[in-house]
Structure formats: structure tokens, C-alpha cells
Amino acid sequence: MSTTLEARGSEGDGAGGTSRRRSYHLHAWSFTAPGVVWVFAFTIFPLAHTLYLSLQSTGLGGNRFVGLRNFVRLWRDYRFWSALRLTLTFVAVSVVVTVVVGTVLALAVNRGVRGTRVFRTLSILPMFAAPIALGYLGLTIFYQQGGPINNVLAAVGLRPVPWLSDGRWALVSILAVDVWQWTPFVFLVVLAALQNVPAELLEAARIETSSSWPVLTRITFPLIRGPLGTVIILRIVEAFKVFDIPFTLTNGGPGLATRSLTYDVYTTGLRNQNFGYAASIAVVMLVLVMVVAIVFYRSYGSTYE
Numbered sequence: 488m489s490t491t492l493e494a495r496g497s498e499g500d501g502a503g504g505t506s507r508r509r510s511y512h513l514h515a516w517s518f519t520a521p522g523v524v525w526v527f528a529f530t531i532f533p534l535a536h537t538l539y540l541s542l543q544s545t546g547l548g549g550n551r552f553v554g555l556r557n558f559v560r561l562w563r564d565y566r567f568w569s570a571l572r573l574t575l576t577f578v579a580v581s582v583v584v585t586v587v588v589g590t591v592l593a594l595a596v597n598r599g600v601r602g603t604r605v606f607r608t609l610s611i612l613p614m615f616a617a618p619i620a621l622g623y624l625g626l627t628i629f630y631q632q633g634g635p636i637n638n639v640l641a642a643v644g645l646r647p648v649p650w651l652s653d654g655r656w657a658l659v660s661i662l663a664v665d666v667w668q669w670t671p672f673v674f675l676v677v678l679a680a681l682q683n684v685p686a687e688l689l690e691a692a693r694i695e696t697s698s699s700w701p702v703l704t705r706i707t708f709p710l711i712r713g714p715l716g717t718v719i720i721l722r723i724v725e726a727f728k729v730f731d732i733p734f735t736l737t738n739g740g741p742g743l744a745t746r747s748l749t750y751d752v753y754t755t756g757l758r759n760q761n762f763g764y765a766a767s768i769a770v771v772m773l774v775l776v777m778v779v780a781i782v783f784y785r786s787y788g789s790t791y792e
Contacts, residue, residue, distance in 0.1 A: 541769075542557070542763070570768075574748045590674075592674045610671045611675065613668045622735025625732070631650055657745050660736060665729065672722075680713075680714035684707060712787075720783055724776060752768050
């Protein structure tokens with residue numbers, strides 16, 4: 488009799504355990520399903536569709552499979568090479584300047600300079616502004632006839648600068664607006680990392696040496712290497728996507744002087760309605776960003792392990 492009851496009890500426990508496991512898996516999937524749907528809808532599907540379009544010739548007559556012809560055409564397209572050179576130059580200069588200036592500001596503020604709170608509050612304002620708004624603000628600032636910068640130059644007896652009509656100065660203009668927008672981001676992240684460096688360790692290092700440079704290079708920078716690396720890779724990815732500022736400030740001009748890869752994709756796809764060729768440019772841009780990210784992670788990845 489007791490053996491029979493124990494057997495029934497074990498069967499009940501087994502059925503109840505199975506039911507609980509099923510309920511657990513159901514709840515787990517209910518929590519993960521929105522994330523899975525989001526990744527599929529906004530990452531995997533757009534990527535797959537872009538790869539599909541890059542192998543098509545799109546136009547008023549519909550889509551036609553052309554294989555790798557769009558990529559072969561890129562090799563002979565001077566507009567693509569001009570946009571690629573501009574984008575690489577923009578990424579290199581923008582990332583270096585924002586990281587250096589933001590780090591220097593963070594080091595200065597971390598030393599307890601007066602007015603730190605006010606400066607921190609004012610410095611983050613450009614970061615929260617829309618890039619379109621910053622582009623139009625830059626258009627007002629760099630306006631050649633009557634703009635505030637050229638007015639100041641004229642007041643001190645200097646010639647006005649052709650900010651928006653000369654290709655080199657137009658690139659300087661969009662770089663200045665981009666650096667103004669993203670330097671606060673570097674400043675805040677690096678400052679937070681600096682404030683987490685143990686004060687006892689810095690004091691002990693200062694006792695050993697009278698110069699602050701060895702302390703900075705051998706103690707401070709190695710300790711903030713992780714956050715600094717994160718800032719650099721995020722800035723590289725963001726700089727590759729630059730579109731809003733050239734669109735509003737220079738409209739990609741003069742000529743092709745400020746036409747980035749993303750602007751080239753926009754012009755080719757939406758203005759010229761050549762979605763297949765625009766998709767091939769986007770694929771090349773994606774490969775470039777992935778290569779940069781892989782190289783960066785291989786040289787910097789040990790920091791995150």
C-alpha cells in the first residue's frame with residue numbers, strides 16, 4: 488500500500504515538475520521574444536534586404552538580377568571614390584580631435600578647476616541637440632556674407648574665409664560642427680572614468696616621482712583604457728554615418744567636396760531612385776566599418792577580457 492502511494496506521489500511530482508518547467512520556458516520566451524523580434528525586424532531583415540538589393544538593378548521597369556555588376560561599377564565611379572576619401576578623412580580627423588580635446592578637458596576638470604559644474608552643464612548642450620539643428624546653426628555661423636565669424640575677422644582686418652564655397656574650408660566647417668557636438672560625449676565618459684581611479688594609487692605614484700607625466704601615462708591612462716577604447720570605437724562608427732551636418736550645412740558641396748558615403752547612398756537611392764546601386768554602396772560601407780571594428784578589437788580587445 489505504501490509503495491503504491493509513493494509511486495503515485497512520484498508520478499504527481501514528475502507531472503508537476505514538467506508543468507513547472509513548461510511554464511518557466513514559456514515565461515522565458517515571453518521576455519525574450521520582443522528583443523528577438525526587434526533584432527530581426529530592424530537588423531537582420533534590413534541587412535538581408537540590402538544584400539538582396541545590392542545584386543539587383545532597380546528602376547522604373549522593376550528589379551533585375553545583375554549579380555556583382557553594381558560592385559564592379561563602384562570601381563569605376565569617381566563619385567564613390569571621392570565620397571570614400573572624404574569619409575575616411577572625416578573619420579580620422581573627427582575621432583582624433585574629439586578624443587584628444589575631450590580627454591584634455593576631462594583631465595582639467597578632474598583636477599578641481601573652479602566652475603566645474605557650470606562648465607559640465609553647458610558643455611553637454613550640443614550633444615542633446617539634433618544634428619539637423621546644429622547643421623543649420625553652423626550655416627548661420629559660417630555664413631560668408633555677414634556671418635559672425637567673418638564679421639570678427641573683418642573687424643580685426645583679416646579677409647573673410649570662404650567657409651561654404653571652398654571645398655577645403657567646407658570640410659573644415661562640417662568637422663568643426665561635428666567636433667562641437669561630440670566632444671562633450673568624450674568629455675563625460677572620460678571624466679567618469681577618471682573619477683573612478685583610486686586616489687590612494689595616484690597619491691602613492693606622486694610620492695615616487697615629482698613629474699605628473701609618468702603618473703598620467705603609466706597609471707591613469709592604463710586604468711581608463713577600457714572606457715577610452717569604448718569611446719573611440721563608438722566615435723568611429725558614428726563618424727562613418729555622418730549625413731545630417733553635410734546635408735544641412737553644405738548640401739554635399741561645393742561639388743563633391745563634402746559628399747560622404749551616407750550622403751552618396753541618399754542621393755543615389757532616394758534622389759536618383761537607383762536602389763540597387765545605393766545598396767551596394769551601403770554594403771561596402773558596412774564592410775569598411777566591420778573591418779575597422781575587427782582590427783580595433785584585435786588590438787584593443789584584451790582590455791575587455
